[in-house]
Amino acid sequence: VQLQASGGGLVQVGGSLRLSCAASGCSFRSYAVGWFRQAPGKEREFVATISWRIQTYYADSVKGRFTISRDNAKNTAYLQMNSLNSEDTAVYYCAAVYGEVYSSSVGKPVTYDTWGQGTLVTVSS
Helix, strand or coil, X not given: CEEEEXXXXXXXXXXXXXXXXXXXCCCHHHEEEEEEEECCCCCXXXXXXXXCCCCEEECCCCCCCEEEEEEHHHCEXXXXXXXXXXXXXXXXXXXXXXXXXXXXCCCCHHHCCEECCCEXXXXXX
């Protein structure tokens, strides 16, 4: 399994971006896909996950602003980010794991066994 994240860039406060995570070499529809982010000097933190059942999970900090989705026909997951603020500035990583995920584990990086390279999101004021 390989993951390729894209879509990062520079955006003003209040703006929007859509990140993409393209998968190859796997039965994508059977995988859960998550997004994590890491700001300078901080630990990697959970953002959102979508299970193979299309169940979604979000960090409290992004609920109501971010939406995770997937298109199994395109082997791609998306993270639509709206109402961005400076605290959203980070490198965003997508990750995947085969099979089921649970609310108790979706937020833990160790749950996922495949990671893409990061894509930088910078929110400027």
